Amino acid sequence: MTAFGWSLAGTDGRGRAGTFHTSHGDVCTPVFAPVGTQGTVKALTPDQLESLGAGLILANTYHLYLRPGHQVIARLGGLHGFMGWNGPILTDSGGYQVFSLADRRDVDGDGVTFRSHLDGTEHRLTPEKAIAIQEDLGADIIMALDECPVPNDRDAVEGAVIRTHNWAERCLEAHTRTDQALFGIVQGGIFPDLRTDSAEFIAGLDFPGNAIGGLSVGESKPETLAVLELLDQTLPEDRPRYLMGVGSPEDLVEGVVRGVDIFDCVLPTRMARNHAALTRQGRLNLRRAEYIEDTRPIDPACDCYTCLKFTRAYLRHLSVSGEMLAATLLSIHNLHALVHLMDDLRQAILELRLNAFAEEFRDGYQKHRDPEA
Template identity: 65%
Template sequence: MPFDFTLLAADATTAARTGVFQTPHGPIATPCFAPVGTQATVKTLTPADLQELGVTLILANTYHLYLRPGSELVARLGGLHRFMAWDGPILTDSGGYQVFSLAHRRKLDADGVTFRSHLDGSLHRFTPEKVMEIEADLGADIIMALDECPDPLDRHYNEIALQRTHAWAARCRESQRRPDQALFGIVQGGIFPDLRVQSAHFLRSLDFPGYGIGGLAVGETKEQMYATLDITLPELPANRPRYLMGVGAPEDLVEAVARGVDLFDCVLPTRVARNGGLMTHRGRLNLRNAQYAADTGPVEEGCTCYCCRTFSRAYLRHLFKAGEILALRLATMHNLHFLLTLMADMRAAISVGRFDELRRAFLAGYERPDQETRHRQHAAHRQRLAAGLGV
């Protein structure tokens, strides 16, 4: 098999660990953050930019690429690696979350989900077998089983959705055909400890080469997310990579690594960059604010990214206010550099037994979003997810 996960070091006071996951397109040092390339591109950046930043894994979106340009076309053109000119590892999700949050007029049943495209209203159907066929066409190194991602706070619906997720995971496992793709099952169950344990145990019985933790960062509080990880991660095999899906806030990366997570992806660093949000060790800066109009300093002192080595906060603010595309590109470079450096620092700290020291120092200096802002964000997540599920 082309996949092997080797643990290299473990922290003595937390569950943090570092390792290497081998794939057909190269090794992934863990813990690892993967930028999101929804449409087979990380917005504003080239593959050469990503290589220079030190990216080792990219996530692409099955739902979007299935609809446009079409997975069969991607296959005819040599697969996703050749199509997007990226020769490193790629992960594709199953498209399940997008079906439930973006698609229109969907109908769920035990066999799969029928939905209308958010692009043109055309009718489509995803079953576990169909998703495995699409992901085989795309040709990513890591692929995800079809699952259902419900409101994490709705106990009744989570009980129903979990049965579908488990049945679909078994069917994905049975129908997967390409040995050069590592299929991960996805643990669901909302914020409910017994459902999470049940899900982890069932998926363990299917012996996946890796495990995703889904259904988090979609409406619950951070405290609820951390508590769910505390319950879930010990129930997963220690010798397989654990992937926390859709999480990318710096404080969440640190807390999740402390609990034993190996892989992450999120649109957050690239999305906030396009809106003038720059990540620093003290928290997020909004460079659209007037206070930076004459600021000659870099985004963050000591940062070695191209943006910070070359340009001032004042110049970046000017680019944002003028609507220049360069602003988006430079901010994206900085944010990805920030997170990738944070991951590298955590790997190094684990290796020398100083992770908890790094964790405490980072969290002590990092200003998290205020409680009111977090509540607004959680409410918006819940409303969006409920609308997508039709509940």
């Protein structure tokens, strides 16, 4: 076991309840990590994040590398001090954003050259550079550089898997900070043989945690779930598994019952800025006229600050009036909803009733519940 060991507290079916130990505290899993792209979870203070129960947050290497720069953040004492968050932080490698730049980047075996979306300047990202940047940022969990291809283009996926594996080895080699856990990433698109090969290769490198990349990028939901079920058989059971970029309530439940431990996604905060509230029964669009005099909280069963203090009527008023407070209050609620959904899933695992919990959730959940509200 490494310094970042993950200890298993219990399992139920494929579901796993555990604790991941980091230099900035323990993370109970399964866990959902809110995304703080530019070193801030949008519209929230660190105190609000802590109050709503966030245990692990994610920041994006690509954005922070470009602005204010990893060396600036290093000189300012690292990301924890910079953004005033003393809990565990995870950074991605920057690769996903760079590969999303489409016609602004060129990949080769050694790395990828890209142009900044901010000012068009040219930059180069290699496995060694991705690690150096993340060591400067100083997160507790950092990620190997990988390539995330279109998931159903076999040629593209095969090439990406080769590069991803080579880069994983180089990242391991380059990584020097002993207070950071470096996770490897499995690729392979929707192809079972490639996924299995990739999982075996990455598992063989003995990372303290393994991530599942290249999902939720355009494939169908059954394809996503099939890959998760396949990887559950291949990835080591004694290491946490991180499903990158996934975070709707329904996807979290389906991921946990298939053995995933860590998730992150911009969905809850992006939805909040678009006036949508997440609940166990589905999503509410707070701009709808039906809420104009609705004195109920978003979710009567929720005990977040927003639900304890404000009515749907007030939230609707803030939303239609374009007030920033709408984004803050809905972000608090949406993140609280996902954080506590994970807490409840963990409890269900520990009490050996995960399947019943998942069934009940599926029965009660309609993705868009407004028309029936």
